[in-house]
Amino acid sequence: MTKLAxxxxxxxxxxxxxxxxxxxxxxxxxxxxxxxxIFTIGEPNTYTYRIELLxxxxxxxxxxxxxxxxADTDIENVASWGRWVYLRKEKDKGPFELFTDLDxxxxxxxxxxxxxFALSPLLIGTSINFINMALDGGAFLKIVSGLYVMLIIFxxxxxxxxxxxxxxxxxxxxxxx
Amino acid sequence: MPESNERMALTEAVFYILLTLKxxxxxxxxxxHISEIxxxxxxxxxxxxxxxxxxxxxKGWIKIYHQEGTSRKKKEYVITEQGLHIANQELLRLQHxxxxxxxILGGNNND
Numbered sequence: 001m002t003k004l005a006x007x008x009x010x011x012x013x014x015x016x017x018x019x020x021x022x023x024x025x026x027x028x029x030x031x032x033x034x035x036x037x038i039f040t041i042g043e044p045n046t047y048t049y050r051i052e053l054l055x056x057x058x059x060x061x062x063x064x065x066x067x068x069x070x071a072d073t074d075i076e077n078v079a080s081w082g083r084w085v086y087l088r089k090e091k092d093k094g095p096f097e098l099f100t101d102l103d104x105x106x107x108x109x110x111x112x113x114x115x116x117f118a119l120s121p122l123l124i125g126t127s128i129n130f131i132n133m134a135l136d137g138g139a140f141l142k143i144v145s146g147l148y149v150m151l152i153i154f155x156x157x158x159x160x161x162x163x164x165x166x167x168x169x170x171x172x173x174x175x176x177x
Numbered sequence: 178m179p180e181s182n183e184r185m186a187l188t189e190a191v192f193y194i195l196l197t198l199k200x201x202x203x204x205x206x207x208x209x210h211i212s213e214i215x216x217x218x219x220x221x222x223x224x225x226x227x228x229x230x231x232x233x234x235x236k237g238w239i240k241i242y243h244q245e246g247t248s249r250k251k252k253e254y255v256i257t258e259q260g261l262h263i264a265n266q267e268l269l270r271l272q273h274x275x276x277x278x279x280x281i282l283g284g285n286n287n288d
Contacts (some may be wrong), residue, residue: 052224066227072251073205073223098224101190106229177188 001041003027008035010151010158012051012084012112019049032079033084046101048096053111054083081113103175106169109162116159123152133157187267190221190229194239195264201242201255204230230254238263 005022009015019029019037029041029049056063058080067077067085074093079086089096099105130145137145187195197210207230208221231241238260241255256264 069204070205070223070229073208073226075223095220097220097222100220100222100225101188103188104222104225104228108224 002030003039003041005037005039006035007037010154012053016049016051019051023047023049028079029086029088032081045091048091049078050087050089050096050098052085052087052098052108053115054085055111057083058085061089082172100167102173106166106173109166109169113159114163116155116162120159121156123155127152184230186270187263188229189219190225191233192264193219193221194226194229194233195256196269197258198239198260200256201253203251203253207254213246233260 006131007015007018009018021035022029022039023046024045026041028042028047029037031038032041054060054063054066057121058064058077070077070087075087075089075096077085078088087098099108127145127149130141130148134145159171193211194207194216195205197214202210204223204226208223208226211219212222230239234241234254236259237257239254240257242255
């Protein structure tokens with residue numbers, strides 16, 4: 001038995017929270033493909049899910065080493081999308097956190113921040129094109145470009161939020177480890 | 178930051194890993210052992226541990242012990258001479274801090 005869901009997330013922490021909420025209803029996340037999530041149906045609360053942005057693509061040698069290491073610590077790589085990996089661990093095998101100190105948490109937030117930062121020239125460039133096209137285009141083009149601009153605003157807001165999070169961790173690190 | 182000299186404090190994770198690797202262990206073993214010796218209060222995340230292991234390998238404070246199996250490598254790690262030296266230095270630093278704390282705070286604390 002499987003269930004299909006359609007969702008869009010920019011904030012990976014919200015996505016992670018949603019996957020764990022689905023898990024608590026007995027939907028075990030299995031695959032992701034372009035806004036579609038596939039779940040298998042089973043016993044609720046079997047797994048804890050975590051999402052991580054890797055430094056390299058999953059096919060990269062370094063990433064393979066890391067994923068093998070995770071597998072040795074009972075963490076399964078269920079799905080991936082570009083550099084993003086969806087990981088899970090059986091709840092019976094203990095709590096599941098990837099990063100347990102400020103240093104490594106900050107490093108991951110930085111990676112996420114630069115991921116969006118690197119995308120931004122492309123996103124802003126294409127949105128300017130869209131707006132130009134929409135100005136002398138029909139209603140459909142106006143709606144599509146409107147949605148696109150909205151998406152970019154969300155991405156920017158998320159980028160700023162991630163930046164603030166990085167800052168607050170850095171301040172905390174002046175006092176604590 | 179007013180950190181004066183090169184004798185910087187180790188992070189808790191690094192200190193625990195160095196202590197644990199007095200006997201060779203693989204990744205999962207390190208996590209379990211740290212959890213044991215800290216009475217469950219330190220649960221190292223896999224991502225944090227992986228990053229720390231790689232940094233320690235680069236610094237030469239730990240090394241790969243041996244590789245078992247052929248198809249799927251499960252690496253074991255062990256502390257090096259240099260790593261032992263660093264851990265001992267950290268121990269002295271902590272002892273000094275603990276003594277200072279006791280001298281100044283001792284008495285009007287619990288007990």
